[in-house]
Amino acid sequence: STRIVLASRPDGAPTADNFRLEAVNLPEPADGQVLVRVIYLSLDPYMRGRMSAAESYADPVEIDEVMVGGTVGQVVDSRHPDFATGDYVLGYAGWQSHAVVDGNQLRTLDRDAAPLSTAVGVLGMPGFTAYSGLLKIGQPKAGETVVVAAASGPVGSAVGQIAKLKGARAVGIAGGPEKCAYLLDELGFDAAVDHRSPNFAEELRAACPDGIDVYFENVGGAVAAAVLPLLNLYARVPVCGLIAQYNDTGVPEGPDRLPGFFTRVLVKSLTIRGFIQREFVSEMYADFQRDVSGWIREGRFAYREDIVDGLENAPAAFIGLLRGSNFGKLVVRVAEE
Ligand code: NDP
Numbered sequence: 001s002t003r004i005v006l007a008s009r010p011d012g013a014p015t016a017d018n019f020r021l022e023a024v025n026l027p028e029p030a031d032g033q034v035l036v037r038v039i040y041l042s043l044d045p046y047m048r049g050r051m052s053a054a055e056s057y058a059d060p061v062e063i064d065e066v067m068v069g070g071t072v073g074q075v076v077d078s079r080h081p082d083f084a085t086g087d088y089v090l091g092y093a094g095w096q097s098h099a100v101v102d103g104n105q106l107r108t109l110d111r112d113a114a115p116l117s118t119a120v121g122v123l124g125m126p127g128f129t130a131y132s133g134l135l136k137i138g139q140p141k142a143g144e145t146v147v148v149a150a151a152s153g154p155v156g157s158a159v160g161q162i163a164k165l166k167g168a169r170a171v172g173i174a175g176g177p178e179k180c181a182y183l184l185d186e187l188g189f190d191a192a193v194d195h196r197s198p199n200f201a202e203e204l205r206a207a208c209p210d211g212i213d214v215y216f217e218n219v220g221g222a223v224a225a226a227v228l229p230l231l232n233l234y235a236r237v238p239v240c241g242l243i244a245q246y247n248d249t250g251v252p253e254g255p256d257r258l259p260g261f262f263t264r265v266l267v268k269s270l271t272i273r274g275f276i277q278r279e280f281v282s283e284m285y286a287d288f289q290r291d292v293s294g295w296i297r298e299g300r301f302a303y304r305e306d307i308v309d310g311l312e313n314a315p316a317a318f319i320g321l322l323r324g325s326n327f328g329k330l331v332v333r334v335a336e337e
Helices: 048-051 116-120 125-138 154-163 176-183 200-207 221-230 256-267 277-297 311-321
Strands: 002-006 020-022 032-042 073-079 088-091 098-102 108-111 143-150 169-174 189-195 210-218 231-239 271-274 304-309 329-333
Touching: 002 116, 002 311, 020 311, 032 088, 032 116, 032 311, 048 231, 073 098, 073 116, 088 116, 116 304, 116 329, 125 210, 143 154, 143 189, 143 221, 154 169, 154 210, 154 277, 169 176, 169 200, 176 189, 189 200, 200 221, 210 221, 210 311, 210 329, 304 311, 311 329
Parallel strands: 143 169, 143 210, 169 189, 210 231, 231 271, 304 329
Antiparallel strands: 002 020, 032 073, 032 098, 032 329, 073 088, 088 108
């Protein structure tokens, strides 16, 4: 089997030589374990954090260890009573073609209920991140304005569509005209703003004539700086991700903006609340699955996947994800279904 390990830690943006493709012999599954062949590998922004030794909410991947990642696979050999050869399973096998995993870390998937790849996308972790963070922390109300960046991706696209289903006005921020057109034409956003435009801050202000009530924070950086002055009294800011900052190696040059930031928090009575989606799993996962799969069936919820073929292409696809090269949920097809 083949696998991709972390060869070295990146300094700034990751490069191809931070990864190494290897061929290895597979171990036999022990009691309670299952041998899985990986079909889909999910590539997600959090993996940049795992490549660094810096403190985070989860441990880093060690050098020469397999890169972590959510996977959809098929059971090849089982020594766990709940799984049989041929079953499709959701798990965390990482960047490899096959893995021996503990059965209690797998969940069976029904291939007839939804396309397998959606288990790591719209009906999986990213979709749940949007659902839980928006509804629990953002709490959008009818008529309010909700703003989200990385809006064509799996988290942002779900945030905008759920905001609309709750009667709010959705404003999406994305990189480039093609993604902005997708937000308006396919996802039903009320406005779309290109963060690469030289007049981005003014265009965002024009797109939010009544200010912003919920800012679902996906990117940080220059986008957050443009949003901050537009936040209304009692605005809510679920802090989900800061992808614009993940490759930073230090504090950016320039004046200290922290005092100005806290002044806004005070005078606008803002609620700013970070979260990691797993906090809400036990409370909200079943509601999420029921609601989003229902909305998809009813034709009220769209999603888009960006599928890359071949495990060997995972590093380049991941490097691109941090720059916006993906268009939709980024998934590697490691093997045919
Ligand atoms: P996406 O598929 O949307 O990919 C990331 C996107 O970020 C890129 O396509 C790009 O889109 C955008 N981006 C990258 N750099 C910048 C930048 N400098 N300024 C503005 N936009 C940028 O990713 P996901 O939907 O999977 O994740 C979105 C966010 O949610 C990430 O920050 C991620 O870390 C976070 N997350 C948090 C979780 C949690 O539990 N807290 C769980 C899952 C995700 P574009 O071309 O439009 O700029």
